[in-house]
Amino acid sequence: MAFLKNRISVPLVGSVIVLGIIGIIGAFAGDPIGFLKNIVVFALVGLAIYFVFRLIRRSNPRNKEQQAFIKAAKKSKKRLQTKGGEQSTKSSSFGSLTSLKKSKTKKKSPVHLTVIDGKKGKKKNRASL
Structure with a gap:
């Protein structure tokens, strides 16, 4: 808060805060139900503005592509770091037990690919021509 470094602004900000508190107390004392209605409205x-903003921001296709790119970059970076880590543990004869456990127990994310069985094993009968 750079504005608090100035000695003149400290009493000014303090007085604005005190006047705000006095105003809130006065509004609540004068009409408590109206004050609570104003707070609820x-x-x-x-909340309505927040959800509309989130909806607009989420529907942007560029944002989705950017998030997918960032996720892929993070996965690639982790994969490269683990490959480098495995090489350093293999080169050293005394690898720590915790680092070996972490690399073995690390779960990979499921790959969403399906195998389509075709007729790869069958050879074409070319003599029937």
Whole structure:
């Protein structure tokens, strides 16, 4: 907070905060039900704006592609780091037990590919021509 470094702004900010607290207490003392209604309406409008903003931001196709690229880059970086880590543990004769356990117990994400069985094993009967 750079503005608090100035000695003049500290009392100014403090007085604004104190006046705000006095105003909130005065509004609550004058009409408590109206004050609570205003708070509820303000919160509902804020939530509506927040959800609309999230909906707009999520529907952007570039954002989805960017997230997929970032995820793939992180996976690639982890894969390269684990390959480098395995080489260093293999080269050293005394690898720590915890590093070996971590590399073996690490689960890979499931690959969403299906195998399509074709007629690869059968050879064409070319003599029937």
